[in-house]
Amino acid sequence: MKLRFVLLISSVAAMGGFLFGYDSGCINGTVNALEEAFGASGIASGFNVASMLLGCAAGAFFAGRIADMFGRRSTLFAAAVAFALSAWGSGIADSSLEFIIYRLVGGFAVGAASVISPAYISEIAPAEYRGRLTSLQQLAIVLGLFMAFLVNYLIVQAAGSAEAVFWLGYPAWRWMFWAELAPIAVFAVGLVFIPESPRYLVSAGKAAVAGKIFERIAPAGQVPQMVREIQASLDATRRPGFRDLVDSATRRIHPIVWVGIAIAVFQQLVGINVIFYYGEVLWRAAGFSEADALKINVIGGALNIFSTVVAILLVDKWGRKPLLIAGSVVMTVTLGAMAAIFSTAKMEGGALQLEGLAGIAALVAANLYIVGFATSWGPVVWVLLGEMFPNQMRGAALAVAGLAMWGANFAITMTFPPLLHSVGLGGAYGLYAAFAFVSLFVVKLLVRETKGRTLESMSADALDSTND
Numbered sequence: 001m002k003l004r005f006v007l008l009i010s011s012v013a014a015m016g017g018f019l020f021g022y023d024s025g026c027i028n029g030t031v032n033a034l035e036e037a038f039g040a041s042g043i044a045s046g047f048n049v050a051s052m053l054l055g056c057a058a059g060a061f062f063a064g065r066i067a068d069m070f071g072r073r074s075t076l077f078a079a080a081v082a083f084a085l086s087a088w089g090s091g092i093a094d095s096s097l098e099f100i101i102y103r104l105v106g107g108f109a110v111g112a113a114s115v116i117s118p119a120y121i122s123e124i125a126p127a128e129y130r131g132r133l134t135s136l137q138q139l140a141i142v143l144g145l146f147m148a149f150l151v152n153y154l155i156v157q158a159a160g161s162a163e164a165v166f167w168l169g170y171p172a173w174r175w176m177f178w179a180e181l182a183p184i185a186v187f188a189v190g191l192v193f194i195p196e197s198p199r200y201l202v203s204a205g206k207a208a209v210a211g212k213i214f215e216r217i218a219p220a221g222q223v224p225q226m227v228r229e230i231q232a233s234l235d236a237t238r239r240p241g242f243r244d245l246v247d248s249a250t251r252r253i254h255p256i257v258w259v260g261i262a263i264a265v266f267q268q269l270v271g272i273n274v275i276f277y278y279g280e281v282l283w284r285a286a287g288f289s290e291a292d293a294l295k296i297n298v299i300g301g302a303l304n305i306f307s308t309v310v311a312i313l314l315v316d317k318w319g320r321k322p323l324l325i326a327g328s329v330v331m332t333v334t335l336g337a338m339a340a341i342f343s344t345a346k347m348e349g350g351a352l353q354l355e356g357l358a359g360i361a362a363l364v365a366a367n368l369y370i371v372g373f374a375t376s377w378g379p380v381v382w383v384l385l386g387e388m389f390p391n392q393m394r395g396a397a398l399a400v401a402g403l404a405m406w407g408a409n410f411a412i413t414m415t416f417p418p419l420l421h422s423v424g425l426g427g428a429y430g431l432y433a434a435f436a437f438v439s440l441f442v443v444k445l446l447v448r449e450t451k452g453r454t455l456e457s458m459s460a461d462a463l464d465s466t467n468d
Helices: 002-025 028-038 042-070 072-092 096-124 127-134 136-159 172-178 181-192 198-203 207-217 220-233 255-269 272-285 290-318 320-343 358-374 377-387 391-422 424-446 455-459
Strands: 346-348 351-353
Touching: 002 072, 002 096, 002 127, 002 136, 002 181, 002 207, 028 096, 028 172, 042 072, 042 096, 042 198, 042 391, 072 096, 072 172, 072 181, 096 127, 096 136, 096 198, 096 377, 096 391, 127 136, 127 290, 127 377, 136 172, 136 290, 136 377, 198 207, 198 220, 207 220, 255 272, 255 377, 255 391, 255 424, 272 358, 272 391, 290 320, 290 358, 290 377, 320 358, 320 377, 320 424, 358 377, 377 391, 391 424
Parallel strands: none
Antiparallel strands: 346 351
16 A cells, blocks of 8 residues: 555656656647747757757756755755746747746756656665666657657648647647646646655654655554664755755765766766657658658657556666666667668768668668667666655756756757758767767776665765776
């Protein structure tokens, strides 16, 4: 019964990840329509897509501190409000500037949810199930992406194109953003019924309230000891803050923070979001029609979901580090294959053309790449970020790692259109393949296994950067 309750409240928190995925994915089918509606250039179009990521970086950076001050649940409430404002505003925007402002607001919500949802789940989950429960965040993200792709596809099928008039006289692309309001409402209602993180409550001096919540999610006989262990892992003289990231003896940032930054950045440098943000543009550049390109997105989204479920089943059995290593190998091979395939493509009439079976081979390689990412770096990085940092620095460390992650995401997203026009898809995927190769050594040298350990047991030695 207690595990069922933990699963329920974890699922509600993971809805923040669903909105993260939906908000990121709904832009996919609107890129060309936005160019036409706003008269945007290629660079301006790229910023229409990537502008949200600046808000994500800000949201991720400030959310950790806000969550340390006001609580995890309150921060997620604020994110829900920002999601709603962004979804509505993006749909009513009449200029690139107005659209970008609303996307920045949505980005702030995405950034906040991206770090606070997994942190909340990690803080309420039993150690033996924490990997699987925290992986719900990534499952929710890919479900959100899939739903965005599916809704975009269905709207285009009904309207004829993203630019065509749809319901109530509004263009179809506007409805692609407004459709997000339904899951936002579900998220907001769900937050009313979940408790605050007990580990946050202990840090806020509310140990008695935390104990009552622990009684609902942990064996009753263990509750007093759990509260004492959390108190022992915190500095009783002050509340958590950014100064906890610095070692008081060496005056340098703790090595564990750099490890978190490294894995957060490499999750983006392997180029996964190029497929999710620009998938429709990418496959149309490869010679597919708009409808077929959107259909390919739906297929990729379904594979993403299936692979994430596989990761959930394996993360607490195989461990975090083996999955990351296997994922790096698969991504290096498949991205290298995509680079080779696209480098042989010819330009005809200003459009990229893949001859013979090259188009099918590119599709297979791309989908195997998605499988490799979704069974490893997709969910496992969120698991590690939610559990690897000591209680005292978790909020601040997540803020910094989240800022680095979204900064890398912004860089990859903004540079893809110029790369596409300068070195082509072959060169772009070659670059991502190189990053995937380097990520293998980042994991082998820096990442420590956290499978099956309590958050408090990791706090004592998390600051030791020596590899297992």
